[in-house]
Amino acid sequence: MAVPKKRTSKSKKKIRKSIWLNKTNEIALKALSLAKSILTNRSKSFYYGINNELGNNLPKSISNNQE
Structure with a gap:
């Protein structure tokens, strides 16, 4: 019990x-x-893409998903 x-x-x-x-x-x-x-571009573990339409502050993975 x-x-x-x-x-x-x-x-x-x-x-x-x-x-x-x-x-x-x-x-x-x-x-x-x-x-x-990431927002101040000081991160060394992310790749940043150069895309004039979305801005240079977005990580590459985010900029590819929003196109």
Whole structure:
């Protein structure tokens, strides 16, 4: 027969939630930093296409999809 487990304390819930939130904040900061580097043409991991119609700031993969 299944027996319910003991209830998790509020402090343990807060600790687990804060760890989860810190991880998500770190991922969001990395994504924002990458987006900024792409927009300022400082990213070395993307190829940029030269297309006068769409502008020079768009990555090559995006400019090909919108034509």
